[in-house]
Amino acid sequence: MEYKDIDHxxxxxxxxxxxxLTRIFGLQHLDIIEDAIQDTFIKASLTWRKEQPEYPEAWxxxxxxNRVLDIFRTLKSQKNNLPYISQGTDAIAxxxxxxxxxxxxxxxxxxxxxxxxxxxxxxxISFALKTVSGFSIKExxxxxxxxxxxxxxxxxxxxxxxKTEDLQFNIPQGKTLIERLESVMEVLYLIFNEGxxxxxxxxxxxxxxxxxxxxxxxxxxxxxxxxxxxxYALFALMCFHSARxxxxxxxxxxxxxxxxxxxxxxxxxxIQLGNTMMHKAVETENFSCYHYEAAIAAEHLRAKTFEDTxxxxxxxxxxxxxxxxxxxxxxxxxAVICIQTKDYKSADAYFKQLQPKDLEQRAYLxxxxxxxxxxxxxxxxxALLQIDLALKTVTNSLExxxxxxxxxxxxxx
Amino acid sequence: xxxxxxxxxxxxxxPEELQNRMGKWFAWGNKxxxxxxxxxxxxxxxxxxxxxxxxxxxxxxxxxxxxxxVGGYYLVEAKDFDAVQEIAQDFPDYDLGGTVEIREIMxxxx
Numbered sequence: 200m201e202y203k204d205i206d207h208x209x210x211x212x213x214x215x216x217x218x219x220l221t222r223i224f225g226l227q228h229l230d231i232i233e234d235a236i237q238d239t240f241i242k243a244s245l246t247w248r249k250e251q252p253e254y255p256e257a258w259x260x261x262x263x264x265n266r267v268l269d270i271f272r273t274l275k276s277q278k279n280n281l282p283y284i285s286q287g288t289d290a291i292a293x294x295x296x297x298x299x300x301x302x303x304x305x306x307x308x309x310x311x312x313x314x315x316x317x318x319x320x321x322x323x324i325s326f327a328l329k330t331v332s333g334f335s336i337k338e339x340x341x342x343x344x345x346x347x348x349x350x351x352x353x354x355x356x357x358x359x360x361x362k363t364e365d366l367q368f369n370i371p372q373g374k375t376l377i378e379r380l381e382s383v384m385e386v387l388y389l390i391f392n393e394g395x396x397x398x399x400x401x402x403x404x405x406x407x408x409x410x411x412x413x414x415x416x417x418x419x420x421x422x423x424x425x426x427x428x429x430x431y432a433l434f435a436l437m438c439f440h441s442a443r444x445x446x447x448x449x450x451x452x453x454x455x456x457x458x459x460x461x462x463x464x465x466x467x468x469x470i471q472l473g474n475t476m477m478h479k480a481v482e483t484e485n486f487s488c489y490h491y492e493a494a495i496a497a498e499h500l501r502a503k504t505f506e507d508t509x510x511x512x513x514x515x516x517x518x519x520x521x522x523x524x525x526x527x528x529x530x531x532x533x534a535v536i537c538i539q540t541k542d543y544k545s546a547d548a549y550f551k552q553l554q555p556k557d558l559e560q561r562a563y564l565x566x567x568x569x570x571x572x573x574x575x576x577x578x579x580x581x582a583l584l585q586i587d588l589a590l591k592t593v594t595n596s597l598e599x600x601x602x603x604x605x606x607x608x609x610x611x612x
Numbered sequence: 613x614x615x616x617x618x619x620x621x622x623x624x625x626x627p628e629e630l631q632n633r634m635g636k637w638f639a640w641g642n643k644x645x646x647x648x649x650x651x652x653x654x655x656x657x658x659x660x661x662x663x664x665x666x667x668x669x670x671x672x673x674x675x676x677x678x679x680x681x682v683g684g685y686y687l688v689e690a691k692d693f694d695a696v697q698e699i700a701q702d703f704p705d706y707d708l709g710g711t712v713e714i715r716e717i718m719x720x721x722x
Contacts, residue, residue, distance in 0.1 A: 209627035237627075241620045244630040245655040245684075248637040335626030 208255060209240050211414070213333030216263040218305035219296055221330075224270060226312065226361050226368050229330070231273055235266040260297055267293060306331060307422055308368050310415060314383040317364045318357050323386045324393070325350050326357035332411045342404050343393055370424065380425060384433050384489070387412045387419075391437050395444065402448070409444060413437050431480035432489035438473030439496035442466040454597045458505045470500055491520040510540045527557035528564075535568050543576055555588075563593040567602060574609055582609055613700055615683045617710030619658045619675035636704035644688060644699065653686035680711070687717075 213236055220232040239262045252258040295301060313327035328334040328342070336354070340347040360366075371379045394408025416434045419425040446464035448454060477493060495516045502508040514536050521529040530553050537546035550569065555562040566589035573582035586606045593599045620630065644650040658675035675681050690696045693714055700712040 207628060207631075209631035213627040238621065240627045240630045241625075244620065244634040244637075247634050248655060249641060249653070251638070333627045335624060335629070337624070338626050338628065 205255060207410075208259075209243070210333040212256065212259045213237075213240060214309070214331045215302050215306060216259070217330055217333070218309040219302055220263065220266065220270065221368055222296060222305045222308060223267060223293060224274070226366060228270070228274065229358065229361075231270055233330075235270050236263060239263055239266060264294070264297055303418060303421060304370070307370055307418055307425070310383055310418065311370055311379055312361065312366055312368055313357075314379070314386040315361075315364075315366055316379070316382050317366060318360050319353075322353040322357040322360070323382075324389055325353040327386055327390065327415075328411070329354055331415060341399070341401070342397070342408050344397070344399060370422075372424075376424060380419075380427070380430070383419070383425075384416075384430060387416050388433060388436075388489070390415075391440070395440050402452075405444060409437065409441050413441065428480050428483035428485075429487035429489050431476050432487055432493050435473045435476035435480055436489050436493035436496055438469045438476060439493060439500055442469040442473065442500065452597065454601055456601075457499060457508075462504070465500065473497065473500075486519070486523075488520055488524045491516045491523070495520070508539075510536050514540075527553055528561070531558065531565055531568055535571070538568070538572050538575055541575070543572070546572055560592075560594070563589040563591075563598075563602075566592065570605075579609060579612060613686045613688065613696065613703075614713040614715060615685065615703070615705070615710060616680050616713060617683060617705055617708060618679075619681050619683065621658060622676055623708060633704055636702075640702045640704060641686075643702065644686070649688045649690060649699070651687040651689055653684065655684040656682060658683075683710075 216236050216239070217229075217232055220236065221229060224232060239259065243259060243262065247255075296305065309331050310327065313331055314323050318326065324343070325339050328339045329336070334342065336347050336350050339345075340350045343350070370376070391409055391412035394405045394410075394412065397405045397408065399405065413434070416430065416437060419430045420434060442465050443460065445466065446455065446460040446462070473493070474497070477497065480490060480493065495513055498509060498513050498516065514533060517529055517533050517536065521533070530549050534546045534549035534553070537543070537549065550572070553565065555565040558565050566585045570582045570585035570589060573579070573585060583606065586602060586609070590599065590602055590606070593602060625633070641650065641653075658681060660673040660675075660678070660681070662671050662673060663669070664671070688696060688699060690699065693716070696714045700714065703710065703712045
């Protein structure tokens with residue numbers, strides 16, 4: 200028999216089923232639910248060794264449905280906040296919760312729960328990856344380059360917050376929806392960035408995280424209440440960035456900047472999809488930061504070569520973004536763009552609004568940019584001074600190599 | 613071939629890992645089948661009931677209470693131990709500390 204390998208089938212299905220069962224039994228029983236679902240996958244992995252069912256997804260859904268009774272029994276024996284389920288009519292209602300549209304609805308509820316502002320912002324990412332995406336603690340730790348212990352603590356904290364704050368498993372309505380959606384998009388954006396900027400040696404981890412963020416973002420786009428211009432913009436942004444994911448590193452895992460990337464490796468279908476999303480995103484008067492970031496990413500992709508990049512346009516988008524979101528990193532980027540266009544006076548003006556410490560652990564980016572500035576303006580000694588400061592503070596070994604190479608080239612001048 | 617090792621449930625494998633592992637098992641089973649050497653095999657559930665001694669003392673044990681458990685077996689037809697050892701190279705769970713024990717079915721002379 201042929202083995203149909205459906206990418207991430209188990210992982211995705213795990214997120215779906217945990218969400219549906221949580222809708223039935225409530226968030227307070229999440230532990231029992233997760234264990235029950237995990238058990239389903241262990242059983243499947245053993246029995247499918249010999250033969251895969253013809254419809255693997257349907258098999259898994261049916262198995263999860265069967266767990267409803269198991270969990271019910273477990274809760275009954277614990278006499279523990281038993282939800283009221285009688286035979287007959289409720290059984291039909293439960294059956295309906297396993298229909299595709301309802302599964303999506305349940306997943307969306309789980310996303311809103313995981314991204315609830317009452318949860319610590321770092322805990323949200325871990326909790327979302329665990330419950331909505333079906334990652335194990337080990338996988339989350341590897342993806343976020345964090346210790347397993349830390350992830351465990353974050354998950355515990357998230358669960359505790361859900362209990363003490365008595366969070367409801369629902370999709371918020373009205374005015375709260377907008378606020379809560381902002382928080383959801385922020386988490387999806389962070390998950391995506393964790394993948395896109397990951398220092399992990401493992402390309403798969405990068406693809407996993409970016410893919411997950413996109414899958415969850417797509418869920419937002421499928422639902423009437425959450426398919427807003429900014430969610431389209433966020434998805435467009437993810438498409439544009441993902442298109443470059445493969446070109447971003449060499450086979451030896453060296454980081455390539457936009458100047459060095461082989462543009463023929465960019466993934467065209469994703470760029471097209473991003474463009475389509477962007478058309479939907481701009482049907483509004485109010486642009487979000489995702490709109491501007493997507494516009495910037497699109498502008499980079501539009502240039503056939505690095506030299507063709509329309510820097511003035513990109514600078515304009517960054518200015519708009521900075522107004523909306525006054526972050527020091529945007530100032531730094533604008534300074535870098537001005538160096539690129541040889542507008543050293545403006546570059547200097549942006550630098551003057553910045554202190555290295557504003558960028559916290561990414562201060563090395565400030566020093567590296569300043570080094571470039573001095574090198575371009577023929578102040579080589581100052582350039583070397585700055586790049587040494589950058590080398591002193593950089594932690595990522597790939598970026599360190601990149602800086603060292605640059606330093607070596609300058610030394611030879 | 614008898615497979616001995618930790619139970620999957622006790623290893624904290626993620627759904628993704630379980631799926632990957634299943635794929636490897638499937639590929640292995642397929643390979644043996646195509647070679648025409650597979651005669652049977654089963655995976656075993658982790659519940660154990662032991663009946664021990666004169667008093668026929670019964671105890672129910674879960675996989676968590678034992679270090680290793682027989683997880684399943686494959687029956688293959690091969691020339692000798694060396695041939696089965698070769699087949700066992702593809703056993704997917706060595707990295708989980710798993711063991712393959714090769715035993716021969718005894719054949720009595722008439």
